[in-house]
Structure formats: structure tokens, C-alpha cells
Amino acid sequence: MSLATAPAPEQDGVELTARHHPRVALVKPSNRRRRLAYAGLTPFAAYVLIFLALPTILAVVTGFFSDDGSLTFDNITGLFTPTILATFGSSFWLSGVTAVIGAVVGALICYAMLGTKVGGLLRTIIESAASVLAQFGGVMLAFAFIATIGVQGLVTVILRDTFGVDIFADGVWLYQVPGLILPYVYFQVPLMVITFLPALTALRPQWAEASATLGGTRFAYWRYIAAPVLAPAFLGSLLLLFANAFSSFATAAALISQGSQIVPLQIRAALVSETVLGRENMAGALALGMIVVMVVVMWAYSVLQARTSRWQK
Amino acid sequence: MAAPLSPVEPAPASAPAERRPKSANQAVRIGAEPSTVARRLILGIIGGIFLIPVIAMIEFTFRNGLAGDYTTSHWTGLFTEDSARTYRGLYQAIENSLVLAAVTVAIVLVLLLPTMVLVHMQFPRLKRTLEFICIIPITVPAIVLVVGLAPVYSVVVQVLGGSTWTLAFAYGITVLPYAYRAIQGNLDAIPVKTLSEAASTLGAGWLTVLWTILLPNLRRGVLAASFISIAVVLGEFTIASLLNRRNLQTALLQVSQSDPWVAVIFALAALALAFILLLIIGRLGSATPSRRKS
Numbered sequence: 001m002s003l004a005t006a007p008a009p010e011q012d013g014v015e016l017t018a019r020h021h022p023r024v025a026l027v028k029p030s031n032r033r034r035r036l037a038y039a040g041l042t043p044f045a046a047y048v049l050i051f052l053a054l055p056t057i058l059a060v061v062t063g064f065f066s067d068d069g070s071l072t073f074d075n076i077t078g079l080f081t082p083t084i085l086a087t088f089g090s091s092f093w094l095s096g097v098t099a100v101i102g103a104v105v106g107a108l109i110c111y112a113m114l115g116t117k118v119g120g121l122l123r124t125i126i127e128s129a130a131s132v133l134a135q136f137g138g139v140m141l142a143f144a145f146i147a148t149i150g151v152q153g154l155v156t157v158i159l160r161d162t163f164g165v166d167i168f169a170d171g172v173w174l175y176q177v178p179g180l181i182l183p184y185v186y187f188q189v190p191l192m193v194i195t196f197l198p199a200l201t202a203l204r205p206q207w208a209e210a211s212a213t214l215g216g217t218r219f220a221y222w223r224y225i226a227a228p229v230l231a232p233a234f235l236g237s238l239l240l241l242f243a244n245a246f247s248s249f250a251t252a253a254a255l256i257s258q259g260s261q262i263v264p265l266q267i268r269a270a271l272v273s274e275t276v277l278g279r280e281n282m283a284g285a286l287a288l289g290m291i292v293v294m295v296v297v298m299w300a301y302s303v304l305q306a307r308t309s310r311w312q313k
Numbered sequence: 314m315a316a317p318l319s320p321v322e323p324a325p326a327s328a329p330a331e332r333r334p335k336s337a338n339q340a341v342r343i344g345a346e347p348s349t350v351a352r353r354l355i356l357g358i359i360g361g362i363f364l365i366p367v368i369a370m371i372e373f374t375f376r377n378g379l380a381g382d383y384t385t386s387h388w389t390g391l392f393t394e395d396s397a398r399t400y401r402g403l404y405q406a407i408e409n410s411l412v413l414a415a416v417t418v419a420i421v422l423v424l425l426l427p428t429m430v431l432v433h434m435q436f437p438r439l440k441r442t443l444e445f446i447c448i449i450p451i452t453v454p455a456i457v458l459v460v461g462l463a464p465v466y467s468v469v470v471q472v473l474g475g476s477t478w479t480l481a482f483a484y485g486i487t488v489l490p491y492a493y494r495a496i497q498g499n500l501d502a503i504p505v506k507t508l509s510e511a512a513s514t515l516g517a518g519w520l521t522v523l524w525t526i527l528l529p530n531l532r533r534g535v536l537a538a539s540f541i542s543i544a545v546v547l548g549e550f551t552i553a554s555l556l557n558r559r560n561l562q563t564a565l566l567q568v569s570q571s572d573p574w575v576a577v578i579f580a581l582a583a584l585a586l587a588f589i590l591l592l593i594i595g596r597l598g599s600a601t602p603s604r605r606k607s
Contacts, residue, residue: 294452
């Protein structure tokens with residue numbers, strides 16, 4: 001997920017060598033060779049067109065058509081009915097809450113990792129564990145939490161029998177939207193570690209030394225030096241976490257079999273229930289709604305990312 | 314004067330060795346880094362909390378139904394002669410997922426890798442475009458993509474048949490961001506231009522350059538891209554589920570309704586496999602810089 005943090009430091013270097021090494025002048029590329037090189041790009045281009053561009057366009061466009069194939073805005077206006085708006089609302093709420101918790105806890109882990117050797121054993125283990133857990137979505141995560149805080153889960157039983165605390169005193173909430181918070185946090189924290197850890201390399205020990213030499217306190221260093229430098233990266237990672245939770249489907253699908261409380265589940269209902277007329281095109285409208293949210297969030301992310309990379313060199 | 318100095322004298326000799334911990338201590342003292350105690354405390358507590366669900370899963374696999382006691386029968390049951398028949402559906406799904414992982418890796422190696430090398434060498438201006446294309450799958454998540462994939466796959470089934478492996482075309486898209494990042498990191502770190510120019514000066518054709526010069530240098534990136542692709546494909550649920558295909562994850566969900574213990578055992582195994590794959594990626598990545606400098 002953190003690929004957008006991938007720096008492009010070689011950009012300048014490449015152009016420089018291109019200019020200093022005018023291979024073009026030495027070996028004049030014949031038109032045929034150039035055309036051959038372009039032809040080399042076509043397989044990938046065709047693949048991306050068929051399996052990425054086309055589905056995306058189809059997903060968005062179907063929302064504008066009715067069942068009999070005529071143009072309509074019914075599905076789009078359908079997005080603004082109270083039910084669908086409430087679904088988007090709980091998706092926002094769930095994504096927001098888990099993104100904030102994930103970002104704070106993840107940043108704490110990153111802080112604890114400050115000063116450990118890059119490429120050292122501790123770092124490799126934590127980074128690998130974080131990559132696994134960030135990928136650990138879906139069905140398996142649902143199993144893990146049913147085994148942990150399900151009605152007969154390990155933690156549920158220990159709390160009930162040993163401490164007399166019944167976490168489900170007000171009814172079983174694991175299979176509702178609030179039940180998604182803990183499983184989501186479980187993959188949000190590792191994602192935060194993956195995306196935020198590289199940003200911490202921007203903190204130079206010299207700054208802390210300079211601050212201390214000038215009589216700065218611990219608080220002053222974090223408040224006036226570290227925080228402003230890290231703020232764009234932190235907010236960017238927060239947005240990425242939000243997008244991650246917002247688009248996550250598998251865990252919710254495995255935990256919540258009844259009802260469609262969040263947008264991805266609403267899409268599932270629209271796709272699966274072909275019996276309800278016009279529902280399939282509703283999936284298109286929902287997909288459009290999701291894409292709009294994702295584009296806005298990811299755009300803000302890339303803006304913040306550009307500010308972050310300023311310090312990371 | 315010389316006498317009091319002499320005991321101090323040897324100190325500078327060992328100073329370089331001691332310097333690193335010393336400056337680290339200083340960083341701790343001025344608050345830029347956490348102390349060892351604080352670090353252990355934070356990582357210990359959070360790590361401990363994150364271990365709970367995994368422990369709960371392991372504990373669950375030894376439970377004897379709702380009886381409250383423990384049994385190893387869920388584990389031993391997997392190694393009986395009947396197991397191949399009892400869990401036929403699950404084994405079939407694992408086979409499907411492994412085939413999907415293999416085809417997805419093939420797509421990455423055959424379609425993405427050559428394109429990235431070509432863009433890197435011949436069309437540096439297209440680098441940004443390629444990067445943009447490769448991170449689109451993050452903005453257009455699987456749950457959105459699947460809405461448009463349904464009509465695309467109704468055509469794919471007509472052309473290529475309804476075998477499971479065709480799903481790998483969709484998976485190739487979902488792994489694009491991860492595979493791109495892994496390969497690009499490696500491409501940026503080796504002097505592609507210099508290497509290929511040196512080779513062609515010595516009379517190598519482009520195929521020779523690609524096969525004997527670039528690929529060996531890109532080994533780490535390619536391996537990392539392959540492993541992360543395998544990990545992603547083995548964990549994929551959304552597309553398979555909504556296109557009504559059977560893969561490991563959809564089968565796990567189905568099995569969990571009749572035999573949750575076995576489902577959890579297989580989930581743990583998949584988790585362990587993913588951890589090993591990503592640990593190898595981590596070691597590959599960290600081993601790179603020191604090697605490359607030589």
C-alpha cells in the first residue's frame with residue numbers, strides 16, 4: 001500500500017546521464033527500431049486497458065443506465081436516499097475511527113523503532129510482520145476475531161469467567177459495524193508502520209543535537225522541529241489508512257452476513273441480488289460514489305506525499 | 314604530565330567503536346530517541362496485544378467443540394486417510410489458489426517486468442505515466458473493480474473458458490502496485506544504462522543484455538515482486554467471491570460453516586506461509602545495499 005511513498009530519487013540522475021550520454025547521437029535509432037520499442041509496450045498497454053481501464057469505466061458507466069439499457073440518473077439520485085447516505089455515513093465513521101486509532105498506535109511503534117539499525121534483525125522482523133498483518137485482511141482476520149472476541153472467544157470467555165465482565169452484555173456487537181473496529185485496527189496499525197516508518201528517517205540526529213545545544217527541551221524538539229517535519233507524512237498516512245478501510249471488503253463480508261451496513265457490503269448486495277430489479281446498475285452508482293471518495297482522498301494523499309518527500313533526501 | 318595522560322591515551326583508539334552507542338545515548342538523553350526500556354515497553358505491549366488473536370486462533374484449533382476441554386483431533390484428522398476425501402473441496406481450492414498465484418507471477422514477469430525495463434531504458438519520459446497506471450488499483454479498489462469485471466469476465470469465459478486460472482488476469486491488476494514498487498526499487502538502484510551500453514559495446518544483442526545482464530541484477534526485485542504477488546493472491550477474497558470462483562479464501566469461508574477448526578488451521582498455515590515469504594523479502598531488501606556497493 002505504501003507504494004506512493006516510493007521515492008523517485010533517480011529521476012534527475014537519469015535525465016542527466018541521458019543528456020551527457022547522447023546515445024541518440026552515437027547510434028542513430030532508426031525509425032524501425034523505435035517503432036519496435038513502442039511495439040514492446042503494447043502487450044502491457046493492452047492488458048491494462050482490458051483488465052483495468054475497461055472494468056473501471058464499465059463500473060462507473062453502468063450507474064448511468066437503467067435495466068433496459070436507457071440512460072438514466074435514477075441510480076445516481078438513488079445515492080442520495082437516506083439508506084444509502086447512512087451507509088456512506090457509517091463507512092466514513094468506521095474508516096475515520098480506525099484510521100485515527102491505527103495512525104496513533106502505528107506512529108507510537110514507529111517512535112519506538114527510532115534509533116534501531118536499518119536492516120537489523122528487529123527492524124526486519126517488525127517490517128515483515130507489519131507487511132503480513134497489513135495484508136492479513138479478509139476471511140482469516142474474521143476467524144481470528146471470532147476466536148478472540150466471539151461469543152465463545154478466548155478473551156470473551158476469560159473476561160466473563162475470571163473477571164465477571166460480559167463484553168456482550170448489551171448484545172453481540174461483533175457482527176455489526178462496531179465489531180469491525182478491532183479487526184480493522186488490526187490491519188490499520190501495521191499499514192501505518194509500513195508507510196510512516198520511512199518518513200521518520202527524515203529526522204536527522206543533528207537537529208536534535210542542535211536543539212539541545214541551543215537549550216531546547218525534549219518538548220521543544222518534538223513540538224517545534226519533529227512535529228512540523230513529520231506532520232505531512234502523518235496526515236498522508238492517515239488518509240491512506242482511511243482509504244484502506246473505506247475500500248476494504250473481505251473482513252466485513254466474512255463477519256457481517258446479514259444486512260449491508262457499509263458501502264462495500266451494499267455493492268455486494270446490489271451485485272448478488274439479481275432478483276431486485278435495477279439493483280445491478282445500483283452497484284455501478286455505488287462504485288462511482290466510492291471512486292469519487294477514493295480519488296479525493298488519494299489526491300490529498302499525493303499532495304501531502306510531495307511535501308513529505310522534500311525532507312526525505 | 315605524561316603519566317596522568319597515559320591511562321587516558323588508549324581511549325581514543327577504542328573511541329570509534331564506542332562512538333555509536335554514545336551518540337545513541339545522547340539521542341536518548343535529549344529525547345530524540347526512546348530509551349531501551351521505553352522501546353521494549355512499547356513494542357512489548359503492542360506486540361503482545363497483536364499476538365492475542367493469533368494465540369486465540371491456535372487455542373481454538375484444540376477445542377473440543379463446546380465441551381470446554383481440549384483435543385488434538387482437529388489436527389490429527391488432517392493426516393488421516395479420509396482427510397483427502399473429507400476436505401476435497403478445500404484441497405481443490407488450495408490448488409486453484411496456487412495455480413492463480415503462479416499465473417499471476419507469470420503475468421508480472423512477462424508483462425510488467427519487460428515493460429518496466431523498456432520504459433526505464435528507452436522511454437524515461439513515460440516513467441511517471443507507468444507509475445501512475447501501476448498505483449491506480451489502490452484508488453480503484455477490488456470491490457469497485459469487480460463491478461466492471463463482471464461484464465468483462467462474461468466475455469473472457471466465452472473466449473478462454475471458465476477455468477479458474479483466468480481469474481489471474483484480474484489478480485495481475487491487484488498486485489500491480491506491490492510488484493511495481495518492488496521492481497522499481499531495484500531498477501533505480503542499478504546503473505541500467507551503463508550496464509546495457511557496456512554490453513552492447515561488446516557486441517551483445519538486446520536479448521542477451523536483458524537475459525544475461527539485467528535480469529541477474531534485478532533478481533532481488535523480481536523475487537520480491539513474485540513473493541508479494543503470491544502473498545496477495547493467496548489472501549484474495551473480494552473478486553473470487555463476487556465472481557463466484559473458488560479460491561483458498563472463499564473455500565475457507567465455506568468450510569468454516571461446517572468445520573470451523575479446520576478452517577482456522579488452514580488460515581494459520583496461510584498466515585505462516587505469508588510471514589515466511591515476507592520475511593524473505595525483508596532479508597532480500599536489507600541485503601541489497603551492502604552488496605550493491607561492491
